[in-house]
Amino acid sequence: MHLRQTRDVLTDHLRRRAAGDLDGDLATNYHPDVVILHPDGESRGHDGVRALAARHGRYDGAVECHRLLASDQVGIFEWSGLGGRSGTMPMEGTESFVVRDGLIVAQTVHFSSAVEVGSPLADAV
Template sequence: MTQQESGYGAEAPRTIQEVLNSHLHHRTVGDLEGDLRENYADDVVLLSAEGVHRGHDGVRHLADILQSYIQDGSYQFHKLLTDGEIGMLVWTGSTDELKIHDGVDSFVVRDGRITAQTIHYSTRR
């Protein structure tokens, strides 16, 4: 029996809490590409008011839309809930001209990667 067959020496996947904390860290420092490499599955599925998007290009597209609203603003993360492979983040964002008052993202994390995400927020001037 090899080490891989026995599980000996195999690294356990990161927990959902570890993945989502890493995601928040990367986004807070503006490191989208690092976030994609470390935290997102290549075939991630994203659902938002913008439609269904897939893969890292889908994440980039939706991140660009959010950045068009709050380019140099600040984000506050209010609550992160997890249970098993499901997580939910409640957040707000603002600039001098615009506010996001109801941001909610939900995640499915499997094998240490985000495999699905829903994104909801609305803006107010």
């Protein structure tokens, strides 16, 4: 059996998330015991990925991947787009991955955001 390379896994991850296919992404790309480190702490397993996606995850048309790099078992991508409660907050982030046996076993997420466009704080700036 030919295992997928890290770049293939991450490309499929981005494609499935852009299509709104979280279930397919989990089944195809994530190890059941994945560990994710993120600004709020740590998430584990598919349930942790689901919770993180519900809280922060946006890979739909409002998010664009600018660069994807992969070497052996390690990959990283940089993205930017709009998020927040109203989908108008400019955001940018970097995610890194460890892929073993064709599955994501570890991930880190870092992102920053600005004030939401149209909010009272944005008007004050």
